Amino acid sequence: MEKNKKIAVIGGGIAGLTFALCMEESGFECHVFEKNPEFGELGAAISVFPNAMFVFRELGLMDELVAAGGLLTQAYLKSSSGKVLSKAQPKYVLPAICIHRADFHGILRKHCRAIMNAGHSLEKAEPLPNGQIGVTFANGKTEVFDAVIGAEGIHSPLRELIIGDGKPIFRGYNIWRGVCDSSFDVGYASETYGLGKRVGIVPIKEAKYGWWATFNEEFMKDDSPEGTDKKLSRLFGDWHHPIPELMRNSKQIIKNSLIDRKPKRGWSLGNMVLIGDAAHPTTPNLGQGGCMAVEGAYILSECIKKYGLSKIAYDRYESLHFPRTKSINETSLRMGVVGQLENRVQGFLRNRLIALMPSSVSMKLIDKFFSYDVTSLRI
Numbered sequence: 001m002e003k004n005k006k007i008a009v010i011g012g013g014i015a016g017l018t019f020a021l022c023m024e025e026s027g028f029e030c031h032v033f034e035k036n037p038e039f040g041e042l043g044a045a046i047s048v049f050p051n052a053m054f055v056f057r058e059l060g061l062m063d064e065l066v067a068a069g070g071l072l073t074q075a076y077l078k079s080s081s082g083k084v085l086s087k088a089q090p091k092y093v094l095p096a097i098c099i100h101r102a103d104f105h106g107i108l109r110k111h112c113r114a115i116m117n118a119g120h121s122l123e124k125a126e127p128l129p130n131g132q133i134g135v136t137f138a139n140g141k142t143e144v145f146d147a148v149i150g151a152e153g154i155h156s157p158l159r160e161l162i163i164g165d166g167k168p169i170f171r172g173y174n175i176w177r178g179v180c181d182s183s184f185d186v187g188y189a190s191e192t193y194g195l196g197k198r199v200g201i202v203p204i205k206e207a208k209y210g211w212w213a214t215f216n217e218e219f220m221k222d223d224s225p226e227g228t229d230k231k232l233s234r235l236f237g238d239w240h241h242p243i244p245e246l247m248r249n250s251k252q253i254i255k256n257s258l259i260d261r262k263p264k265r266g267w268s269l270g271n272m273v274l275i276g277d278a279a280h281p282t283t284p285n286l287g288q289g290g291c292m293a294v295e296g297a298y299i300l301s302e303c304i305k306k307y308g309l310s311k312i313a314y315d316r317y318e319s320l321h322f323p324r325t326k327s328i329n330e331t332s333l334r335m336g337v338v339g340q341l342e343n344r345v346q347g348f349l350r351n352r353l354i355a356l357m358p359s360s361v362s363m364k365l366i367d368k369f370f371s372y373d374v375t376s377l378r379i
């Protein structure tokens, strides 16, 4: 086994940090490079499901994450008037939580003992004849590594080099997100369906809620001149409690267009390998993008520990992880299409179907994604 070899992890997000954490004690030297001047995350919530918790339990971080987040014990699906279409009380082996992204990232960062380099934006990665990779950053620094892990998200320059499938695909709707302290207690997570628009609410710790709202409109549509507050009030102002209150009382609201890519194999080239959104970006309809990034980081680290920095390791990682990420990507995409239906009749039928389907059946359909234990895989 090649110890003391140097690995560059490009991107200090969930995938990059989890990979570096999984590689601790392996003998490989991990250097994490983040393009932003500081390591950090957005002011929004993220759901962390048991499939990611299995990895965090193994890393000894599960209890700290659970203490920093809110437990997801009940999920309601509703119509815009507030009529409950379905209620579920998922029973998982490990906790599912909602947590502020900054807290989540902060915990990963705090425990990560890799060599951390902020303000390093990858500009070029060049395979050398001896299998090493020459890496150049926008700040002029150059360095040679034995392997480079592309964890730089959906717009990954390394993906462009390795797979070359161009720009991500816009799926026809945008999303606003916020976090809000509240004076009320909802006590459960919910998703509310309208026509061409939806709202999700997730409980974070101590009367703090994360919310998201989607709407069918053009790519990167600017909210001006109307302004985000007025626009959200126009779109969701008459929706059930506490949707308008949460939107009105959020200090910071982030807006994105929802994009992903068609699942594609071929995640490595020489000693360059993709993980997280760089490898398998997905729409967030299942709340699984980050959780899959955690799973993939774990699998790749285990493959490298067993097979070294080798094609065998990278191919084994891809063969274990690709089918699952493809299935999640495609299911999530379909859920987005159904969730964003604009047609009144189709929307009515969707809501009827949700109301008629026993929650035990719908939970079972997605349980294979949320309850998967990657730590029990035979590497």
Ligand SMILES: Cc1cc2nc3c(=O)[nH]c(=O)nc-3n(C[C@H](O)[C@H](O)[C@H](O)COP(=O)(O)OP(=O)(O)OC[C@H]3O[C@@H](n4cnc5c(N)ncnc54)[C@H](O)[C@@H]3O)c2cc1C
Binding pocket: 010, 011, 012, 013, 014, 015, 016, 033, 034, 035, 036, 045, 046, 047, 048, 120, 121, 122, 123, 151, 152, 153, 154, 156, 157, 175, 177, 212, 256, 275, 276, 277, 278, 284, 287, 288, 289, 290, 291, 292, 293
């Ligand atoms: C609206 C929305 C809601 C979501 N909700 C959930 C959820 O509830 N649960 C869940 O599991 N997932 C969720 N996701 C998905 C999740 O956020 C992503 O899958 C996850 O962040 C991917 O992690 P990553 O580390 O692969 O990429 P990123 O989080 O994109 O991190 C990449 C990092 O690389 C850095 N970087 C980029 N380019 C370079 C470069 N050239 N050089 C150096 N560094 C670079 C970036 O600054 C960033 O820090 C959601 C996504 C969206 C859009």
